[in-house]
Amino acid sequence: AQKITQTQPGMFVQEKEAVTLDCTYDTSDQSYGLFWYKQPSSGEMIFLIYQGSYDEQNATEGRYSLNFQKARKSANLVISASQLGDSAMYFCAMREPFSSGSARQLTFGSGTQLTVLP
Amino acid sequence: NAGVTQTPKFQVLKTGQSMTLQCAQDMNHEYMSWYRQDPGMGLRLIHYSVGAGITDQGEVPNGYNVSRSTTEDFPLRLLSAAPSQTSVYFCASQGPGLAGTSYEQYFGPGTRLTVT
Numbered sequence: 001a002q003k004i005t006q007t008q009p010g011m012f013v014q015e016k017e018a019v020t021l022d023c024t025y026d027t028s029d030q031s032y033g034l035f036w037y038k039q040p041s042s043g044e045m046i047f048l049i050y051q052g053s054y055d056e057q058n059a060t061e062g063r064y065s066l067n068f069q070k071a072r073k074s075a076n077l078v079i080s081a082s083q084l085g086d087s088a089m090y091f092c093a094m095r096e097p098f099s100s101g102s103a104r105q106l107t108f109g110s111g112t113q114l115t116v117l118p
Numbered sequence: 119n120a121g122v123t124q125t126p127k128f129q130v131l132k133t134g135q136s137m138t139l140q141c142a143q144d145m146n147h148e149y150m151s152w153y154r155q156d157p158g159m160g161l162r163l164i165h166y167s168v169g170a171g172i173t174d175q176g177e178v179p180n181g182y183n184v185s186r187s188t189t190e191d192f193p194l195r196l197l198s199a200a201p202s203q204t205s206v207y208f209c210a211s212q213g214p215g216l217a218g219t220s221y222e223q224y225f226g227p228g229t230r231l232t233v234t
Contacts, residue, residue: 004160035223040137043206045161045225059133105151105176106223 003111004092011114013082021077021112023092033095034075040088082116089113120144124209124226131199131233139194142207149212150192154205167192187230199233206230
């Protein structure tokens with residue numbers, strides 16, 4: 001069974017500083033995908049960044065980067081130059097491998113509430 | 119493209135009532151799913167469908183039914199509402215990702231359901 005762990009229920013960061021949100025995962029599969037989603041107070045789920053298990057380079061999308069350490073089974077999200085609008089809940093998620101009968105499902109962590117301070 | 123749409127946005131039910139949460143997508147995605155989100159937890163999969171006429175159970179299917187008669191629509195039915203089903207419900211469809219991913223989940227705006 002897969003499991004996603006986010007050990008930081010809440011984080012604070014000063015505006016314009018960088019912040020790292022932790023995510024560790026547990027899987028015995030070799031092929032998997034890791035996602036980060038942002039959920040602002042308005043409630044919608046916003047896709048941020050994706051990392052495939054075979055990708056050799058860490059994924060980056062603008063101010064978001066994913067620090068992927070496969071041996072440690074961690075996929076931390078780094079937000080550079082934090083903005084007030086980054087205040088939200090952030091979820092790490094893992095996708096099951098395509099070979100399984102339930103391919104394409106996402107398993108989510110419990111989330112980290114990030115607050116950016118002015 | 120409207121993406122993934124859900125109705126209603128808010129709903130209050132009494133225990134024992136039944137209702138259907140509607141979900142539609144206009145991206146021609148084969149894969150659709152329903153999640154529920156409870157306070158302090160991430161999203162948990164209720165049911166999913168890999169195409170019209172094909173559905174299967176996720177992690178927390180009890181008390182819910184689904185059907186998939188068309189590619190576009192994937193309604194979620196609560197058979198006899200219980201207070202434990204108070205939650206926010208998200209519908210999602212999956213298709214080619216904008217960021218180059220093979221499959222990216224597109225979420226609807228959610229339905230906030232309260233069962234009293």
